[in-house]
Amino acid sequence: TAPSHNSYEESSGAGTEISIAELANALRRHLWLVVGVTLVTTGAVAYVVLNERPRYQAVAVFKVEDARQHITGGLAGAAMDMSSWRTDPLMTHIQVLRSRSVIEAVVDREGLRLQPVEEETPTDLFRDVVFVREEGTERLDLRFDGAAVTARAGGEPVRAAYGDPLQVGGVRLTVPERPSVDRTEVRVVSRDAAIGQVLQNLDARTRDMTAIVDVRYTALDANTARRVVNAVVEVFVTQNLQTARQDAQRRRSFLEEQLEQTDYVLRVAQEALSGFRSREGVFRSRDQFAFHQSGLLGIGVRREELAADRRMFVSLLSTLSQLPEDGFRGGLQTLVSAPGIADNPMVSQLYWQMVRYEMARDSLTTGEWRSARTNPDVERLETLIASSRTNLVNAVRSHIATTDARIAALDELQARSAAGLKVLPMLEAEESRMVQEVETIRSMAERLRDEHQKARLAEAVEVGQVQLVDLATLPGSPVGSGRTIKLALGLMLGLMLGSGGALLLEATNTSIRRREDLEGLLRVPGxxxxxxxxxxxxxxxxxxxxxxxxxxxxxxxxxxxxxxxxxxxxxxxxxxxxxxxxxxxxxxxxxxxxxxxxxxxxxxxxxxxxxxxxxxxxxxxxxxxxxxxxxxxxxxxxxxxxxxxxxxxxxxxxxxxxxxxxxxxxxxxxxxxxxxxxxxxxxxxxxxxxxxxxxxxxxxxxxxxxxxxxxxxxxxxxxx
Missing domain, CATH: 3.40.50.300 (P-loop containing nucleotide triphosphate hydrolases)
Structure with missing residues (x-):
């Protein structure tokens, strides 16, 4: 019997899936389109690849090592213990190397805001580039003759001998010698655009299982690649050394102030003890107080240490509230590196959380694709930074409150110990108290002198936490541009576009070419x-x-x-x-x-x-x-x-x-x-x-x- 209408509907509905053979037939019917699109796409990719200028890559090397510890024999204590914070010190230094402060210094030092328009112009044409005015200069027209250089920035031309400073428009620069070209045109880009270009071509990676970092910079000119990457590592090493010195200077100044106050308090306590003994005639041995005095002495020393720490913390918080915005982070770093707080894991975690937020904000607000300050992500990071700062200050205050509680507990213990001396003669008890006070202050002064000596040694050390290993040499050959891969990808893209176009034409074509098309249209079996x-x-x-x-x-x-x-x-x-x-x-x-x-x-x-x-x-x-x-x-x-x-x-x-x-x-x-x-x-x-x-x-x-x-x-x- 002939198939029924329902069974035909079921069979036709099951056959709506497109088979591989149908796809192949569709591509065969539109083979001209597939071949044409593939040839055009591959040809376009080949034209771009074959006309692409070669790029050169220079590599400089530095290592991360706290040489200050080795030079001072461990006296110059590290400002922070990285191992306890679950952070990668190498990646931290890489992020600092890519920070805006480092790259901005490189841009200003190497004059990277001046970029030749012609490809034949040498990139190391200028020296000592300074922008005396940020706006008003977009292009410079320079002409070179046998004795001098003539520059024009839209106004009257300015002429200067080779090696002499030349100020044209808002730019002051020096051409050390006559270049190989007679004329060139230079465009002036913004500082943010230059920073973005450097960051786009800069790459830093660590070597496995070492503290070595390879810094790579890629440019169209070999001299530019070497010059920029060397400038980046040199500026980074210099800033690292300056940061270490500034930390040591702030620590030394703080310890000098504390030592001066402690010496004054010690002199007052010694004078009071001498006056008491002179007035009361208490000069004989008091062995009976030895036991009580030793216990009270230990309690007093510990209490004075906590009290000194508390004064230091309060002083740092007071100083921090008076610092401007640009000095707030340095003040926080000094506060975090203070003895007692550096061992607090909560304070350390909050501080590095704030640092990560600031690095994320800097990465968004710099570069060619930088975001505005009104960008929601930037505003969110600003809010997180402010919140982290508030939480950090609150954590320090909480630490101070904890110190107060410990001081109160020592006071209570000291009071109980002192109560045992009430049965002793009042004079001997008073002398014991005064002697205890003098010894406590003297012990604290000795400790401050040791810390002060460490700070002076750390300040005198001429190295930071990073050391330059190798400067980049001139690249001898360009880096591989991956032409074969790009051509293969272009071929694949052409095939995909051609096949997609063929299938699109097939889907939009309503003509009947097959038996299945007719059966599906008429809804009757053939x-x-x-x-x-x-x-x-x-x-x-x-x-x-x-x-x-x-x-x-x-x-x-x-x-x-x-x-x-x-x-x-x-x-x-x-x-x-x-x-x-x-x-x-x-x-x-x-x-x-x-x-x-x-x-x-x-x-x-x-x-x-x-x-x-x-x-x-x-x-x-x-x-x-x-x-x-x-x-x-x-x-x-x-x-x-x-x-x-x-x-x-x-x-x-x-x-x-x-x-x-x-x-x-x-x-x-x-x-x-x-x-x-x-x-x-x-x-x-x-x-x-x-x-x-x-x-x-x-x-x-x-x-x-x-x-x-x-x-x-x-x-x-x-x-x-």
Missing amino acids: LAVIPRIASSTRAGHRRLLPLPGGEGGVALPAGSKLVTISDGRSSGSEAYRHLRTNLIFSQVVQSVGTLVVTSSSPAEGKTTTAANLAVTFAQQGMRVLIIDGDLRRARMHKIFGISREPGLTQLLLGYSDHEQAVRPTAIDGMFVLPAGALPPNPGELLGGERMQELIRVLREDYDMIIFDTPPLMAAADASI
């Missing part, structure tokens, strides 16, 4: 696909099937196009037999026994299909009648080589009977009813009662009746 049957003269040379003997038989003409007769083994003949088989097993055909063959437009092969289909039914042993219902352009009589009259028209009008109108053919069991005379009103004739009665009569004599009708779009006869 029974067979009839291949194109070319009309060839060879058909005239084929021998026709022999006409069975019998009276009244009619032979087909030599030029017949019925492939089912002329070439029974061809693919076209097999296609008609396949269609016949599907129709035989169709329940509709079995119950009705009639078929109407039509088409949408003329010359689409409906008459040929009807004739060949009738032949295949007859070859199956069925009695078949083919009726030429095309009463406008009848052709069936020509195919079978019979006369057109009498035919269907005469039979319907009663001018002829069944035996005269129906003709036998050369195929056993197959009969033809030609059209007959062409009437002026074929639609009314085919839609009348006599036509319905004729069909009922003919169905009794034939197993299958096939109608050849006019095209649907040409006439309404087929619909009737």
